Amino acid sequence: MSFAPVIPFSGYAGWKFLGRTMQMQKAAFAASATLKRDEAHFREKIGGIRTAEDLVADRRLLKVALGAFGLDSDIDNRFFIRKVLEEGTLDTSDLANRLSNKSYAEFSRAFGFGDYSTPRTVLSDFPDEILAAYGQRQFEAAVGETDNSMRLVLNAERELPKLAAKASSETTKWLTVIGSKPLAEVVRTALGFPASFSATNVDAQVSSLRRKASAMFGSSDPKLFADPANMDKLVKMYLLRAQTAAGLGTTKSAALQLLQSGANAQRALSMRL
Template sequence: MTYQPIVPLSGYAGWKVLNRTMETQKAAFTASVTIQNDEEYFRENIGNVTSAEELVSDYRLLKVALGAFGLDDDLQNKYFIKKVLEEGTLDEDSFANKLSDKKYAALSEAFGFDFDPPNTVLSSFADEMIANYEERQFEIAVGDSDESYRFALNAQRELADLAAEDSSDNTKWYTIIGNEALATVMRTGLGLPESTSSLDVDQQVTIFKQKAQQVFGSDEVSQFTDEESVEKLIKYYLLRDQVMNGSVSTSSNSIALTLLQNAASFSARF
């Protein structure tokens, strides 16, 4: 049996409660029998795996491997994952590097099957993958109660790292757009309609940057290296999401959102 995280409130109020209880709830979740069994098997066996074929042939190892990168839905796509892993990331034209979802490249780079020996034989490898697995699986469990919190947790974990990367600002925006969870948080937080996602990617970048400038006073992703900026985005996202989904019958969240928007607009002008 797996512990189910509890969030007694919805919207941004629930987010604050979740963050206050995060450490305790995450500890209870990772202590669950299912999680412990997955981790024990992975720790005992991953060091013997030296090829992509061996990994995809072991359901239990592959479950943890994919789960550590939020790729749980690909558990049955063995041929696809094998190709991602076998070609690695050293070659710019490798399969993983061509995919818009950068989680595949992260998976391939982490396992390093294009190295000899691969990273799986390193003494620290199992612990690193298990830590990632616990983080991602907790997010999924929280999302089972409210998917908006899963997306918010993902943004809290990934956005600052992305913002700090040594790449062009447009590349960072492309990465956000190519990541469903990050794109959802950013798009909703900026007050853009879901239909924006159907536009050409270059059009989306232009729109995201224009709106970010208006809302946050900067159109650069690098602003999100600051925890307060990430939290502000998440706050906007959760307030808007709650209003859009009609989960509140009063105007309290709409009023709060209006006040936040007015404050952001004032700051941008001055």
């Protein structure tokens, strides 16, 4: 897309700038020609789609459908996507419910091919629902081209409050966080865990996340993310720690280059002598 978000600073300062200019930047993004073409095609065609087979047969429709749920990379996995849609979500054994990434279940439920005798594609407000989600996700992707940490934060601000509002148990909520790489990255980093944390036993991860969340927020229940103040604190800690880690990585890389340059110079001098 031709749209390039303006983010003049990295870290928390950049995030606050993006927040202040969000509406203006979203408006500029919404006016981009590519997005408008995608939206026009979706509005024109989606009402005539009655089966999962129909949807996966139209690549442009499928692009929007998947993009609305952050599943863009599955655009070429048409057999898999068709199966996710056709099985639906009403039975725990359905494929979408067995996948760790819960976006598949949301995707299948939204279209309703496997859950209802008549899919939700025929509803008058269905295009608005999907296109709003698609536009938000694509804006986040555009932001990620400039600063991926900002994209992760935008995703967390959208998903964590929704997760907090669910009636599921603490454990289920934490497992949902762990099962989402973008959410896990933000929460793990904000709570001070290293990247290797994600490779540990899942039960141990849940226990550690609860303990750190309780220490930082006074609660071990992810419902705490329904509070904007807690979300802001999480975002601030994530961006500060991510920026620090990036700075350390740059310093180490520069130091390594200096050492290698010194070693090369010493070898060259030895050869001359």
